[in-house]
Amino acid sequence: MISPAISAPAWRGLLAAIAGLALGLGATGCxxxxxxxxxxxxxxxSLQEPFEELAAQFEAAHEDVDVALSVAGSSTLAAQIREGAPADVFASADTANMDKLEDAEPTDFATNTLMIAVPPGNPAGITDLSSLTGxxxxxxxxxxxxxxxxAAEKVQDAAGLDFSPVSEEQSVTDVLGKVTSGEAGAGLVYVTDVQKAGDAVExxxxxxxxxxxxxxxITAVPGTAHPDLGEEFIDLVLGEDGRTVLSSYGFAGA
Incomplete structure (x- = not known):
């Protein structure tokens, strides 16, 4: 029974408002x-910058996908994945750490080599690998x-040298940071890191x-919840766009 205190038009308006609210809540739920x-x-x-660019490209082509990029030393990442970290794709800086993943089916996509990085002006007077033992x-x-x-151990052995570093870091980014901050007179990093640092190092x-x-x-992590999306991201890295981006950061082909 309609209360005489509310007119029929007002009542219809109230019902319409209630219906609209219900639709709004339903839309929110959807x-x-x-x-x-x-x-x-x-x-x-060492892949942070090119993979940030490739992640942005992937998101632009997949409106319903967010790429969460986690960067660190390859050994750290491999250990986290083996302990159950929810990674969908793993890109390592070497095959040794990739081999730690059971049942992985990796594809090589890039190569990189070492270079000596020194602060601007080269205050320690480094000229070659043997200078690092001065x-x-x-x-x-x-x-x-x-x-x-x-890789540093390999070049040390190839040159018949014995390095005595003041510190050993868990990622090449940390080595570069020691050089750019002036804490180190020299560091062994990748060619790509020297390019990335610009005028901050020589x-x-x-x-x-x-x-x-x-x-x-690079591989899709075995057991990933998103195998198809993982393979699509890998295809981007392996494809022409991926090669172009990686080359722009100094990486060579595999």
């Missing part, structure tokens, strides 16, 4: 059920378990670098 899918990509620290030279390298550290090439070329593999 929107929440269509939240973007998150594709989690684990990538070696008195008073504060050398920083990656730890042996990190791809750039394993790069010195050395022939022994050819004995330690790092190959970068």
């Amino acid at each position: 929107a929440s059920s269509e939240d973007p899918t998150t594709l989690t990509v684990y990538a070696a620290a 008195d008073g030279v504060r050398l920083v390298v990656c730890a042996p378990e990190v791809p750039c550290g394993a 790069g010195i090439t050395f022939p022994e670098a050819a004995s330690a070329v790092n190959t970068y593999p």
Whole structure:
């Protein structure tokens, strides 16, 4: 029974408002059920800038996908994945850490080589690899378990030298940071890192670098919840757009 205190037109307006509110709540519920899918990509620290660019391209082509990029040393990332971290794609700076993933089916997509990075003006007077063993030279390298550290050991052996670094870092980014901050007089990093740093460092090439070329593999992580999206991201990296982006940051082909 309609209350005599509310006219029929007013009552119809109230019912319309209630119906509109119900529709609004329903629409909100539908929107929440269509939240973007998150594709989690684990990538070696040296890949941060090109993979940020490729992630943006992927998101632009997939309106319903967010790419969550996690960068660190390859050994750290491989360990996290083996411990159950929810990664969908893994791009390593070497094959040794990729091999730690059981049942992975990686594809090589890029290569990188070492270069000596020194602060502007080269205050330690570094000229070649043997200069790194000079008195008073504060050398920083990656730890042996990190791809750039394993490469540093190879060039050291190839040159018949014995480095005495003041610190061993867990990623090539950390080595570069020691050099750019002035904490180190020299660091062994990748060619791509010297290019990325611009005027913040000077790069010195050395022939022994050819004995330690790092190959970068990429794979969909076994058991990923988003295998199809993972393969699509890998296709982007392996395709023409991926090669163009990687080349612009100094990476060579695999």
